[in-house]
Amino acid sequence: MGNVMSNKFDAIKERESNLLCNTYGRYPIAISKAKGSRLYDLDNNEYIDFLSGIAVCSLGHSRDDLADVMSEQARKLVHISNLFYQEPQLELAEKLLSTCAAGKVFFSNSGAEANEGAIKLARRYMRKVRKTDRYEIITLEKSFHGRTLSTLTATGQEGPIKDGFSPLPDGFVTVPFGNMNALRGAVGQNTAAIMIEMVQGEGGVRPLPTEYVRDIVDLCKENGLLLIVDEVQTGLCRTGRFWAHQHYGIQPDIFTSAKALANGLPMGAVLCSDEVAKGFEPGSHATTFGGGGVVSAVASKVIDIMLEERLAERAIALGQLATEEIERIRIKHPDKIVGSRGLGLLFGIELAFNGTEVWKRLLAKRIICNLTQGTILRLVPPLTIEEDDIRTFVNELDSILGEVDAS
Ligand SMILES: Cc1ncc(COP(=O)(O)O)c(C=O)c1O
Structure with missing residues (x-):
């Protein structure tokens, strides 16, 4: 060394x-x-x-092309809050939604915050739209979903990530990777969603087997559960499709993005179907910085480059x-x-x-x-x-x- x-x-x-x-x-x-x-x-x-x-x-x-977009937008408008309509956010939303089957997007500032938003959306959709009391999220062993209290609880790993932070929030169950019987056994009357990464990144670069994913999708359908896919690491062309779930021919109800979205500027996103988006209404979820002008303009350019190149x-x-x-x-x-x-x-x-x-x-x-x-x-x-x-x-x-x- x-x-x-x-x-x-x-x-x-x-x-x-x-x-x-x-x-x-x-x-x-x-x-x-x-x-x-x-x-x-x-x-x-x-x-x-x-x-x-x-x-x-x-x-x-x-990159010079991204630096140019960054500085041009920074001279025009950096931050006005989400109290106002603003075009760069919408341009980005149109581009993102054109890459997938989702119908709506919510912008956050990080991967953990996107996953936190996805968890909140799943719970609120179950309560307010479906009128059920389903709140529990099932995740897989060795998954990684972030470091806020709920996303670290969702994370299927022990050790310093969880140690010393109790009491952890209720409503999360982790099951062994690849074991459908365990997953079926974990579904109960309170289950709202199953949350997976298509390839576990932190967990050792483990792609989910195709059949396992098909069975998970079937299980969700049979039980009226939402499927949440954490694409924070796998999204945005990383795995060879724009989104990793597209390898599997599935349409998650909710999926999340962050990391590569603005090529180094902090940004995340929750993408969901039009139906599930009904779970949010004004006042139910928000962030001061999410979808600000500079990050949105840069992320739009990132998507253009990913598609062009x-x-x-x-x-x-x-x-x-x-x-x-x-x-x-x-x-x-x-x-x-x-x-x-x-x-x-x-x-x-x-x-x-x-x-x-x-x-x-x-x-x-x-x-x-x-x-x-x-x-x-x-x-x-x-x-x-x-x-x-x-x-x-x-x-x-x-x-x-x-x-x-x-x-
Ligand atoms: C799959 C996955 N989800 C969530 C996160 C958390 O993202 P962030 O560090 O931006 O909060 C990560 C970070 O490594 C991740 O790999």
Whole structure:
């Protein structure tokens, strides 16, 4: 790690420890600028970015076209609150709704806030429109839905995310992943919705099997439940379709978006059918910042670029390349690589042992990716990354695996 650290890094680390709440396990590196699929540290060392701010900067970093939209809108109108009608929000809504079968959208500021809105909408729709007392949301083990009190309760993981925050809100049940009997058994008279990610990102890059999804949809229909899909990480071309649920040919009642929506500016969205949208009325849900002029204008441009540059197709092609490349080296390291999985450029490489040392060595070679669930190297690069960068990653991983012990 020696070459990653520097005196400047030590100074910034020390400065931060005196200033910020200690909530993040930071990587041992401070970034001063970013461009395209490259990050630069304080000493101007260049890194290939397979993380894109955790699946956020899908169009690459610091783009001039987005900066132009940002500054133009910032000179015209930044914030007026949601007490007023404003066009950039509507333009974005039209573009978003043209990508899917949803009928209405609500804008938020983050993924957790979008999921919080989805949960509130499901409950309120059941109470006010269906006139039932259904409020419970069923989620899957190893899911991740955010860090507000209700979204962390919905999250199917234990540990520091939940520890110390009790009492957690009522109305959430988590069932084992892939087990339809457990899911059926969890449905009761209070159940309002089932909430899933099409590919569990934080949970180890686990795509939901097609048959499982079909059974979940049937279960929802049979019991009058809403299906909520958390597309915070999987949406916006990341998996090779505009929305990951489109791989499965399903139409969720509610789905959420955030992360890549404004390519790095904070923005989220709840999308829902016209029917379910009846659950909200003036005063029932709101946010000061959601759908502000600057983020909306940027997000509109993001969608234009994603469609013009056919980034969903690109994600499929690059995901395919990564799969083939990993298979090429898996044969050389059968005791170290279990396999790869994912959809498009939400790509996971499962190691047969704890991957911390491999991750550190990649960083020392100036390659940035993420390690999740201890053994999964998660790659969520900009969708604009070059084929050669993927080959470089795999070649470096190949040489690292030749050096490390599988223990
Ligand atoms: C699937 C999923 N849902 C929700 C969230 C929470 O989003 P945010 O961090 O913007 O609140 C994340 C963040 O990683 C996520 O991956």
